Amino acid sequence: MSTPRAEEIGLRVGLEVHQQLSTGRKLFCSCPVVKTEEFPFTVKRKLRPSQSELGHIDPAAVFEFLKGKFNIYMWNKESSCLVELDEEPPHNPDIEAIEAAILIALALNSEVVDEIHVMRKIVIDGSNTSGFQRTAIIALGGYLEFSGRRIGVQAVTLEEDAARVLGEDEKARYFALDRLGIPLVEISLDPVTASPKEIEEIALALGRTLRSTGKVARGLGTIRQDLNISVSGGAVVEVKGVQKLELISKVVEYEMKRQSGLNIIAAKLREKGIKEIEVKYKEVQPELFSFLPDILKKDVDGKHLVGCIVAKKIAGFIGYEPYSGIRLGKELAEVARANSIGGIIHSDEFQKLGLDINSERKLRVALEADEDDALILFVCERERSEKITNALIERLKYSIVGVPPETRGPTAEGETRYMRPRPGAERMYPETDIPEIVITREIIDSISRKVPVPWAETVKTVSSKYNIKEDTALRLFDEGKIELFSEIVESTGLPGPYVASVIVDTVAWALREGAEESRITDSLLRETLSMLSASRITKEAVPEILLKVGKGEASSPEQAADLLGIRPMPEEEVEKVVERIVRERINLITERGDKAFSALMGEVMKETRGRAKGENVALILKKKIEEISRG
Amino acid sequence: MEGLEGYRGVARGLLERYGVEVGDVIEVNTGTRKIVGTLVPRYIYDDEFHIVLKLPNGYNIGLDARKILSLKLVKKGEQPAFKVPEPPRTREDLPRVAVISTGGTIASRVDYRTGAVHPAISAKELYALVPELSSIARIDPEVFMSIYSENVEPDHWSRLAKRVEEAVNEGYDGIVITHGTDTMGYTAAALSFALEGIPVPVVIVGAQRSSDRPSSDAALNLIAAVDFASKANLSGVYVAMHYGKSDDIIAFHLGTRVRKNHTSSRDAFKSIGTAPAALWQEGNVSLMLNFLPTRKEVGRFVSKPKFDGSVSLLKFYPNMQENFLRAVLGCGIKAVVVEGSGLGHINSRNIKHLTEFINKGGFVFMASQCIWGRVNMNVYETGRDLLNSGVVPLATMISETAYVKAMWALANSSSREEVIDLMRRNIAHEYLERTLE
Numbered sequence A: 001m002s003t004p005r006a007e008e009i010g011l012r013v014g015l016e017v018h019q020q021l022s023t024g025r026k027l028f029c030s031c032p033v034v035k036t037e038e039f040p041f042t043v044k045r046k047l048r049p050s051q052s053e054l055g056h057i058d059p060a061a062v063f064e065f066l067k068g069k070f071n072i073y074m075w076n077k078e079s080s081c082l083v084e085l086d087e088e089p090p091h092n093p094d095i096e097a098i099e100a101a102i103l104i105a106l107a108l109n110s111e112v113v114d115e116i117h118v119m120r121k122i123v124i125d126g127s128n129t130s131g132f133q134r135t136a137i138i139a140l141g142g143y144l145e146f147s148g149r150r151i152g153v154q155a156v157t158l159e160e161d162a163a164r165v166l167g168e169d170e171k172a173r174y175f176a177l178d179r180l181g182i183p184l185v186e187i188s189l190d191p192v193t194a195s196p197k198e199i200e201e202i203a204l205a206l207g208r209t210l211r212s213t214g215k216v217a218r219g220l221g222t223i224r225q226d227l228n229i230s231v232s233g234g235a236v237v238e239v240k241g242v243q244k245l246e247l248i249s250k251v252v253e254y255e256m257k258r259q260s261g262l263n264i265i266a267a268k269l270r271e272k273g274i275k276e277i278e279v280k281y282k283e284v285q286p287e288l289f290s291f292l293p294d295i296l297k298k299d300v301d302g303k304h305l306v307g308c309i310v311a312k313k314i315a316g317f318i319g320y321e322p323y324s325g326i327r328l329g330k331e332l333a334e335v336a337r338a339n340s341i342g343g344i345i346h347s348d349e350f351q352k353l354g355l356d357i358n359s360e361r362k363l364r365v366a367l368e369a370d371e372d373d374a375l376i377l378f379v380c381e382r383e384r385s386e387k388i389t390n391a392l393i394e395r396l397k398y399s400i401v402g403v404p405p406e407t408r409g410p411t412a413e414g415e416t417r418y419m420r421p422r423p424g425a426e427r428m429y430p431e432t433d434i435p436e437i438v439i440t441r442e443i444i445d446s447i448s449r450k451v452p453v454p455w456a457e458t459v460k461t462v463s464s465k466y467n468i469k470e471d472t473a474l475r476l477f478d479e480g481k482i483e484l485f486s487e488i489v490e491s492t493g494l495p496g497p498y499v500a501s502v503i504v505d506t507v508a509w510a511l512r513e514g515a516e517e518s519r520i521t522d523s524l525l526r527e528t529l530s531m532l533s534a535s536r537i538t539k540e541a542v543p544e545i546l547l548k549v550g551k552g553e554a555s556s557p558e559q560a561a562d563l564l565g566i567r568p569m570p571e572e573e574v575e576k577v578v579e580r581i582v583r584e585r586i587n588l589i590t591e592r593g594d595k596a597f598s599a600l601m602g603e604v605m606k607e608t609r610g611r612a613k614g615e616n617v618a619l620i621l622k623k624k625i626e627e628i629s630r631g
Numbered sequence B: 001m002e003g004l005e006g007y008r009g010v011a012r013g014l015l016e017r018y019g020v021e022v023g024d025v026i027e028v029n030t031g032t033r034k035i036v037g038t039l040v041p042r043y044i045y046d047d048e049f050h051i052v053l054k055l056p057n058g059y060n061i062g063l064d065a066r067k068i069l070s071l072k073l074v075k076k077g078e079q080p081a082f083k084v085p086e087p088p089r090t091r092e093d094l095p096r097v098a099v100i101s102t103g104g105t106i107a108s109r110v111d112y113r114t115g116a117v118h119p120a121i122s123a124k125e126l127y128a129l130v131p132e133l134s135s136i137a138r139i140d141p142e143v144f145m146s147i148y149s150e151n152v153e154p155d156h157w158s159r160l161a162k163r164v165e166e167a168v169n170e171g172y173d174g175i176v177i178t179h180g181t182d183t184m185g186y187t188a189a190a191l192s193f194a195l196e197g198i199p200v201p202v203v204i205v206g207a208q209r210s211s212d213r214p215s216s217d218a219a220l221n222l223i224a225a226v227d228f229a230s231k232a233n234l235s236g237v238y239v240a241m242h243y244g245k246s247d248d249i250i251a252f253h254l255g256t257r258v259r260k261n262h263t264s265s266r267d268a269f270k271s272i273g274t275a276p277a278a279l280w281q282e283g284n285v286s287l288m289l290n291f292l293p294t295r296k297e298v299g300r301f302v303s304k305p306k307f308d309g310s311v312s313l314l315k316f317y318p319n320m321q322e323n324f325l326r327a328v329l330g331c332g333i334k335a336v337v338v339e340g341s342g343l344g345h346i347n348s349r350n351i352k353h354l355t356e357f358i359n360k361g362g363f364v365f366m367a368s369q370c371i372w373g374r375v376n377m378n379v380y381e382t383g384r385d386l387l388n389s390g391v392v393p394l395a396t397m398i399s400e401t402a403y404v405k406a407m408w409a410l411a412n413s414s415s416r417e418e419v420i421d422l423m424r425r426n427i428a429h430e431y432l433e434r435t436l437e
């Protein structure tokens, strides 16, 4: 089956964008934002999950925690202090970050609250040393303009970023504290029905609105999207942490297939008259191991057992694919992997795995399974088998309902993988270490004056004023170079399209050729282009200069021009070069006449290496060729 | 939760007009939008102009009561019914430990509906929140008092010592006292003297990060304290807190040698001049000192719980004014512990006032503000002058302990000589023979 259409399946997607601010410091302490990979210090901590909620305590969860892992936090004194270590109470929030969040809220037509209350949102996966994330609602409501539509904004919040996950082993999870505490704004949009491509465009439009404020950080990892995706009749699935914009449409498309596929499977099960999936658990005894598929045998040793879930009357359903790559077997394997075992083997794939019919029969008899029962086999450590069996059974039973409420993560290819069940209602309580902040009319008024012109308007204005294409203007905007561009055009008088092509294309070329991004500064572009407008270099020299400085081989465009020897050539010298080349290639001219022009032009330009203006060379060359052709 | 806790002035007027209370779900019309949420309490020191709503997504926001057009009650608040889960069963053969709480919360739960934090009081609650305890000991928790530790006074020490005496005679294998951390060191010193000769361990325990947060150090400190109190073959008074910044090792400090050295970090408590008495990790106790008293069998234990509050602790500083010192010495106190500079000094012009105080029957004891090291008043002339005046040097006793001990010595002596003799006698390791740090 091909991918279903959004309206047909009742697709609803709510975007949540988490964007780092560019204040350069953390939200609740004075640490700067510095990213290094050196962490000379570590602390080892445990978080107690259910301590704070006696009313809903889950002793099983507590005991699970007792066996559980340590969180190991790695840190350095450049980027973290005792606040990140949860060894000191938070300081008052950075005013600059609050003002930036208010500015963003106003740019989204959102209504700022009268008093900001910082909350503690319980997060016990270890990514916050405190066990909670500090977060506050800044504004409610509002909308984002998107191709003539208004996409509703639910809320704008300001929060601290979490610690960076470095890895995990059997004993511990490892985190770096450099990112913990960086201010983030979170914008949550109303769920909409739209095509995957449109969802991606909405995210892009929102990102551009954020960037238009000039208050947000740029670069990979500074923006993360969460997607709340559902289809009719199914639960909401949260896909967390999509970092690349281009993945959004793929993730939505994959989830459309997956969720409607799961609904199709559920419908087929019900059609078959199944009301509830009946299961039983059996341990596969060692004397049966020789009948197992080879792929399972190799993992079994003294510490491990082979577990089997027998699911009554649903043989064929585990491997059934309503859409390519969507099947219950994969869902179960993902649950297994989230519980730290390698995966599962099911009876619908026995044949494919080369298990002979006799072995299968032996297994079925021993496990008291009928022909039309499905078998789900897995290998795990004995003490963990109960937890894993329960997780698999729970998932299996949900298949009659359809789409389970889950938190999933994106893969690099834009598919999604099961991470954990969706948490219940957010558990929040006030951050008593931080007094509330009153936002007065005066504060709002003073920030209102800084609300940027909507980016689409900026792009239109720049495009018509400087005679460049809208696409080009948009690229300048996306790269944060609109202001630089108009400033250079105004000050140098160079044509807009040319300046835009240098800022966008020539810079990109230099980066591909090995220039470092940090060396291609705004002032380098400014100086180089003003040298050009003063005729102190030629157009042809511009890329060479950018590359030279970009590679660190020259410290300024002036020095680069000297080193490259590309000060403009006096006209007489250009003539000499042209004459010499024309003489050497006289045969070519007599043979091909005017058609020799472009070949010779190339040779002259190569020889003069950016020191001669192209139009001059062309004039002189034309004249010489004509002279020769005329004899 | 009921009424309009924390609300006053304009905001209270508005809420009263519409007859809504904390815990009610209300709809607020601000003119631009209608917001539904639960009315939550306001802190008493906050302004009188805002009401606080908890939105369905869990966030609180403040709304200016002066801008609100109208309110509507959506749903009356319900008292949340907290059902304490069945605690795990404890074995009858486990040791018995009394857990006496004096204030602060070593375990608590949060009411997410209103944001209020409630202390866990009963054994059942404590077991439910810190289930490890049930496999360590049969605990009997009691709320002895509920005060901030900065408000603890000598009378509290006396009552606490009496209560511990009772508990020992009731047959507990160990006693754990939960205590706010600010003055925990003073209480530890006080109990060290008042409970001289106690046959079982008494462990004072606290937390540097509040117990409502998942990262709190409270639970691990408490687990270690109960474990130690139930099984360590030691007697005497100890303070149990994190050894470092990690949740692994808990240090047990001698009650007379421990000091809070950091305002907020988990490892704020350090033993001064010595290693901690013991380190605990995952149920294993390693003794770090070889002179500690072991558990004893006694018929009946009797404490010496009296303290005489008429003592001052005085830190010397350059330019200490004569008027100031005279006023302190003349305020009715019987003894002063001076935290002298360096080896135990004060400025020369003030020595005469100390001499006068001593001549009138007062006691002057000298400790050092250096924290580490030994007082020695023979090295410099000022020191010798002070000795001549009758100032009693306290060698390695830390000043906080000296201050507490002076109160205890005054209350437990009948003559001037006896007071000085008690102050000079090593009762609970307040003196170290050898200085190693």
Ligand SMILES: [Zn+2]
Binding pocket: A026, A029, A030, A031, A079, A080, A081, A082, A083, A084
């Ligand atoms: Zn910091």
